[in-house]
Amino acid sequence: MGSMFIELKIDIDRCRAGQPCRACIESCPVDIFVATDGLAAVVADNQDECTLCDLCLQRCPTEAVTLTKLY
Numbered sequence: 001m002g003s004m005f006i007e008l009k010i011d012i013d014r015c016r017a018g019q020p021c022r023a024c025i026e027s028c029p030v031d032i033f034v035a036t037d038g039l040a041a042v043v044a045d046n047q048d049e050c051t052l053c054d055l056c057l058q059r060c061p062t063e064a065v066t067l068t069k070l071y
């Protein structure tokens, strides 16, 4: 199932430019990000657990993460 309320995306080129980095993976309190092939990826089924804490947005060095409210 996809997300109903929150959509998170990672711009892979920006994420690549920020490596080495695990900032979003380590800062998200609800495990929305995982490491895949050395880059960050979104666990689609977890997106609606997002608390809107903004840590991923603040800590990403390349502004690779975007968060969209779908409601």
Ligand code: SF4
Pocket: 008, 027, 028, 029, 030, 031, 032, 049, 050, 051, 052, 053, 054, 055, 056, 057, 067
């Ligand atoms: S805003 Fe917070 S809870 Fe939501 S994905 Fe980013 S770090 Fe995780």
Ligand code: SF4
Pocket: 010, 014, 015, 016, 018, 019, 021, 022, 023, 024, 025, 039, 040, 059, 060, 061, 062, 063, 064, 065
């Ligand atoms: S914080 Fe940004 S650069 Fe770092 S792993 Fe996450 S998306 Fe990639």
